[in-house]
Amino acid sequence: MSLASRLLTGLTLRLARRFIVTRELSTHLEKPVRLLLPLLGLQSVWLSAPDDLALIPIARRLTGILILVCVTWLIMRILRALEQTILLSNPVDVADNLRARRIQTQTKVLFRTINFFVLLIGLAAMLMTFPAARQFGASLLASAGLAGLAAGFAARPVLANLIAGIQIAVTQPIRLDDVVIVENEWGRIEEITGSYVIVRIWDDRRLVVPLQYFIEKPFQNWTRRNSSLIGTVFVWVDYALPLEPLREELRRLCKDVPELWDGRVCVLQVTDTSEKSMQLRALVSSADSSRNWDLRCHVRENLIGFIQRQYPHALPQLRADLSVGQKPQVDMRTPEHTEPERQPPV
Template sequence: MLISATEPIEETMTEVVEASAFIPESLRFWVVIAAGLLLAAVVTAVLSFIFIRVFRRSEVMREDIAATRLPFFGALSSVMVKSALLVMHRDQQHYEFWQFIWLVLLVMFLTWFLIRLTKTVEGFMLDRLEKRFGQGRKLAKVQTQIGLLRRVVAAILIVIAIAAILLTIEQVRALGAGILASAGLLSVVVGLAIQTPLANVFAGMQVAFTDAIRVGDIIVVEDERGTVEEITLSYVVVLLLNGRRMILPSTYFTTTPFENWSRRSTEISGTIVLELKWNAPVDYLRQRTGELLEASDLWDGRTNSLVVTDAVGGLQTVTIFLSARNPGDLWDLSTMVREKLLQELVQDYPDSLPDPRMLPEVN
């Protein structure tokens, strides 16, 4: 198939060689190569310009298309050089060696181009879906699954490229044919599948397509809260609150319980706990909490409750229940309400605050 696809280029190269008969023989090959590279550059520039104009309204698409220029130019140039070698130096010494070198380069550039093309297709699909669904849960789900599929396709392309290069070597080709024909191939594949690396790959696909977590989900792992930043074939990157990144194998999310605070929606509820004396102004705190919540844009209006949940050893436990649109807003809202209430208690009701000696010891 590759040979038949390059036949028009070989015919063009033959015509170029015939047209360059007036050039000294010592320079003819390099002139033909230069002409081929120039043609490759022109084709690359024209196609790039056309596609960028088509997708001029999408900055992401323009950047992805621009990123495909170099691998496309490299693949086209490799075909040009191979064709020039075939037409002009077929009977020369070391011809087979240089043909093999340029074949390797062609496969490498072509694989690189196809990988970049899958990235471009991913960007195009996500751009269309974002316009349709907006920045929501559906987009996060599709983004996770498409991103994982792109990585699977890239891995397959790399394996095919390596196999294509190896199978051009006669000794390796014979060995590969023997392995593929043997009945032991299935047992080898099964044996590899149970190993940790492939187990992580399968776990990564399971995590993405069962919708257990998505890019952008807020989760709690290893007693740390963070946001899912990236899901790959073998590991998941979690961005923690303090800016650190925790990298966990995909099998962690299929074998270990974890919290997903945004599994169905980002809305979340929380509590504020205050230890106060029995003479604390509970009614005032209840009224003041409502005023603080209603005055804040962080509160989503769902939960607003203050109750006494315990009374032991001269202290009462005042628990405030509140809610927000997402965990980040809940954190900011909780700290704001706690700070305001404590400031007012210190200023207006200092006798209601517990003596440090009354607080339970922390082991």
């Protein structure tokens, strides 16, 4: 049997080199098949042996359990091979990877959920080979009221995350490599497991978030439909600054960095005023959030430098009336019995 399994595996590998599906299946199934075939042959020997042979029931049960383990392992490896095939067919290392990220997210979450159920069914099948386990299961079914309530309450976090994983796979509020803001932290979705999500923060920290969080609480997803983004730059200036030269400078700054600016939005507006200065807001767009951050820093630094060079008097200034607070001139000819001097209002 071992020789037959090796020959079968070698032949399959040779025929499957040109196809992704067969290559992945043959690679992932090599070890479980090599173990399963000898176990099946051994079990056929035990079943054909006389029932009164010494230790034959134990040998049959032990071999049957090992066969169930191998079958469970084989099914999980098949699922893993199919998952790898889908992932390899939809790479994310391309310019427009929105569709690939959506497919990869659905694939990983759904296959992990299926793996969980396969493992659960396999363990249940192994337990059912023991008569005591069957009796235990019957007693549980007989007292399903209290036992079911206790089991459901104990397994509530696991089941909630499992259901949340299915919801995320279907509705996809997040996908792999999405840019999100969670708990006031900016980062990218690095990994989605069966119970939690790993968010890689901009400074290389990892934020571990339960799956339920993305179903029950609000968060920001900057790449839900596409990765393009509009950023803002605020500058406070004096009222003496002319706006048209600054608008021309903003357009020039954006055109100078085509690798950062995507050509969609480049606007300068007065958005607020106070008794001392006015607030200018520059809107600039980029293909993704990382480029937009660099573009905003570039625009902010150069606008400030332009104002300093061309209109230094237009930087925010504090104005004051120096005559306020000074004592008025006293006419020495005023009679002494006049009213006393009064201070000006503060």
